[in-house]
Amino acid sequence: MPAGGAGAGAAAAAAAGDTGQARVAATGPGRPRPYDRVITRAAKTYRGMFIVHVQCDHLYFEIPEKELGRDMLLVGRYDRAAAQEPDLPPGQFGEYGGDEFGERTLIWQRSGDRIILRSPTFSITADTTLSVYRAVEAANYAPIVAIFNVEAYGRDSAAVIDVTRLYTTQVPEFAAIRGRIDERRSYIESAAAFPDNVEIQAAQTGTPTPVGGGRGGAPAPIPQAPGETPAISVLAHWSLVRLPDHPMMPRRFDERVGFFSIQQVDFGLEQRAARRQYITRYRLECSDQRVGNLCVPKKQIVYYVDPGTPEQWKPWIRKAITDWQVAFEAAGFKDAIVAEDPPANDSTWSPEDIRHTMIRWLPSTTENAVGPHVSDPRTGEILNGSVRIFQNVLNLQRDWYFTQAAQLDPRARSFPMPDSLMGRLLEFVVAHEIGHTLGLRHDQLGSSTYPADSVRSATWVHKMGHSPSIMDYSRFNYVAQPEDNIALEDIVPRIGPYDKYAIMWGYTPIPDAKTPDEERPTLDRWAMQQDTVPWYRFSENNDFGDFGTLTEAVGDADPVWATTYGFKNIARVAGYIAGATTKQGEDNSDMREIYDRTVGQWATEATHVVTVIAGGEVQYKSGSQPGPVYTPLSRGRQVAAMKFLADNVFKTPSYLIRPELSRRIEAEGVINRIVAAQSRVLASVLNDNRMNRLIEEEAMAKDRATVYPLANMLDDLQHGIWTELSSGRVSIDAYRRSLQMVYLTQVDNKLNPPDESSRPAGPPRNPFGRRNIPLSEDAKSELRGELVSLRQQIRQAIPKAADRETRFHLEAADHRIGDILEPKK
Numbered sequence: 001m002p003a004g005g006a007g008a009g010a011a012a013a014a015a016a017g018d019t020g021q022a023r024v025a026a027t028g029p030g031r032p033r034p035y036d037r038v039i040t041r042a043a044k045t046y047r048g049m050f051i052v053h054v055q056c057d058h059l060y061f062e063i064p065e066k067e068l069g070r071d072m073l074l075v076g077r078y079d080r081a082a083a084q085e086p087d088l089p090p091g092q093f094g095e096y097g098g099d100e101f102g103e104r105t106l107i108w109q110r111s112g113d114r115i116i117l118r119s120p121t122f123s124i125t126a127d128t129t130l131s132v133y134r135a136v137e138a139a140n141y142a143p144i145v146a147i148f149n150v151e152a153y154g155r156d157s158a159a160v161i162d163v164t165r166l167y168t169t170q171v172p173e174f175a176a177i178r179g180r181i182d183e184r185r186s187y188i189e190s191a192a193a194f195p196d197n198v199e200i201q202a203a204q205t206g207t208p209t210p211v212g213g214g215r216g217g218a219p220a221p222i223p224q225a226p227g228e229t230p231a232i233s234v235l236a237h238w239s240l241v242r243l244p245d246h247p248m249m250p251r252r253f254d255e256r257v258g259f260f261s262i263q264q265v266d267f268g269l270e271q272r273a274a275r276r277q278y279i280t281r282y283r284l285e286c287s288d289q290r291v292g293n294l295c296v297p298k299k300q301i302v303y304y305v306d307p308g309t310p311e312q313w314k315p316w317i318r319k320a321i322t323d324w325q326v327a328f329e330a331a332g333f334k335d336a337i338v339a340e341d342p343p344a345n346d347s348t349w350s351p352e353d354i355r356h357t358m359i360r361w362l363p364s365t366t367e368n369a370v371g372p373h374v375s376d377p378r379t380g381e382i383l384n385g386s387v388r389i390f391q392n393v394l395n396l397q398r399d400w401y402f403t404q405a406a407q408l409d410p411r412a413r414s415f416p417m418p419d420s421l422m423g424r425l426l427e428f429v430v431a432h433e434i435g436h437t438l439g440l441r442h443d444q445l446g447s448s449t450y451p452a453d454s455v456r457s458a459t460w461v462h463k464m465g466h467s468p469s470i471m472d473y474s475r476f477n478y479v480a481q482p483e484d485n486i487a488l489e490d491i492v493p494r495i496g497p498y499d500k501y502a503i504m505w506g507y508t509p510i511p512d513a514k515t516p517d518e519e520r521p522t523l524d525r526w527a528m529q530q531d532t533v534p535w536y537r538f539s540e541n542n543d544f545g546d547f548g549t550l551t552e553a554v555g556d557a558d559p560v561w562a563t564t565y566g567f568k569n570i571a572r573v574a575g576y577i578a579g580a581t582t583k584q585g586e587d588n589s590d591m592r593e594i595y596d597r598t599v600g601q602w603a604t605e606a607t608h609v610v611t612v613i614a615g616g617e618v619q620y621k622s623g624s625q626p627g628p629v630y631t632p633l634s635r636g637r638q639v640a641a642m643k644f645l646a647d648n649v650f651k652t653p654s655y656l657i658r659p660e661l662s663r664r665i666e667a668e669g670v671i672n673r674i675v676a677a678q679s680r681v682l683a684s685v686l687n688d689n690r691m692n693r694l695i696e697e698e699a700m701a702k703d704r705a706t707v708y709p710l711a712n713m714l715d716d717l718q719h720g721i722w723t724e725l726s727s728g729r730v731s732i733d734a735y736r737r738s739l740q741m742v743y744l745t746q747v748d749n750k751l752n753p754p755d756e757s758s759r760p761a762g763p764p765r766n767p768f769g770r771r772n773i774p775l776s777e778d779a780k781s782e783l784r785g786e787l788v789s790l791r792q793q794i795r796q797a798i799p800k801a802a803d804r805e806t807r808f809h810l811e812a813a814d815h816r817i818g819d820i821l822e823p824k825k
Ligand SMILES: [Zn+2]
Pocket: 432, 433, 436, 442
């Protein structure tokens, strides 16, 4: 939308000055006027589900009689928002264009010369034939969003109402800004109407309600002046969609298979009211036509390729779409999902039309892609699954591919990488996002369900991939060694056995079942295939501290094994950085970025090993499957993981110290770079939940020799960090001195946590909504004991110090421990 038009619109809206009073005035009795007095020739008119008129900054809906009383869905998204303000709290604004800010069901009713807009909820329900239905209906009295006078009647008694204020004033059900909306600085930008939906775009300006803190617990943004929060503006987009007249039969959700879901509470069941969850999925039904043993769908799932996509990427995006056909074949459908270009000469075709699902290409520096979907809140039917690709996701792919695969693929060792390679990486990202829009969640468990050493087998990865699911955050095969001779095509994830299985489970028709409950025995039988095929199992996050459900992991059935080979590759990759990033006439920013990413990859792989400590396996089971769901790992594996950390992580990784890089990009910072990475790993070892679990596992164990008690773990950790103390002649280098001080700081923070009141408020950083139980007093006593014994060892080591730096460091550590054990009030 041109910015010039925007300013003019705002001025006119302010001059009209009547929108603020509309809400109050509209509640009085209406007196319709002749149609052409209300909708004049100046109006711009769009015909679709409603007839929509834009006239003098006012927006009118002309609602045909037949659209009254029908369920509609309102979806609000940001078209443009203040994306450049990273300090703004998430979910409030400052989100990227395309992010959703609201979704609710609406229904339009007429009462005399008034139209009543209600927002019914489908979150509670019961079978309409049961007597409890009346009670549910009574409890379900839908709240009224707004009441409008009928301004005029159009053809066939269609009611014309002025709906401007829904989009430009403080109507919480529509508001794109949580806070006070200033109608003088808000206005309708554009409108469009289609057979099943109406699309409205408006600028909203408002003052956000201050919330506790910034993103991720960061300090809240400081207002410009006390008591004055500056206003923000957003360009928002609302789709109003009529929901299908014949609701799809929903499919019951099952935690064993990774689908997104909608939730309802059903009171029509015997005894207690039950929470009902249904998966979200496209409506896919068999026609009478068959090809072999597959059926041709009545209606294909069509994904359009954005015409704005750079030409060289279009074939890869088409491929990402049709990649999913094999999964739908597993569900019994032929060509269920297809790629198309929007019709070239059809002025009625619009990507805003909810009937069209498109892979949008957004020229943005954001390094991401998203796959949201719009679904019918009554049944979970996916109505639109448009994917948004931000152009700079290509940069992220480049960096990942370099740090994970440059040792295997010579094409990665010089920038820019060839289009044929970047296209393949793009295909991978887009296929993943499409998976979300088909209803699939992240199968983070995936990569850990394969035998670890399989990912170094060329025949295995050719057939199975290095993860069974493209919905896993498995990225590229960083474990494979150059001598494994794995085909380059096979180091990039693709649709795998789990994806086919999940689509089979969610989409295969069960024709004999007439209700969702009648489908359950079949669904349960399919889910039980997981007992014999481990890679059909699903989990998005594992309460054992992510063991098994690691993101960015390959071969994580055995993280110690995988990281051993991963580190060998990082040492190789580090040697390629200078060559790849040095370009005539260019500065060294690429070198810095790739060096940082490589060290980051090292820390990520190191952290995978940590999850073995107090880790365990999870297989979700229904009542028909025997055995535990949660199984802790053996003591032997946990001890080996700690030994790996001491030998390979806390011992300075010299291959990451690269003077040929650091001398190009900075005057100082190498020690900090290495120690910061180690510090990330150390913090994960000392994670509160991990320490608590070790205490609990010891308490539950019949035989203490089978578990890894917290005391042993902390002893081993302390020895790994302070190994030098036991030598005859103690010499500690600068890297290790720094790491040892980090250790004291982290233990200090556990024993003497910073005063809560001095911390910035705001939601705790807990991305998976997992329970955060504070560190137990028992664990604190153990940590305290560790420091007491450490101080003794340090005092014994001081006379053995080989150099002045070591001696001063040890004396400082001794002093520091005193402060931690007896903090000054
Ligand atoms: Zn994803």
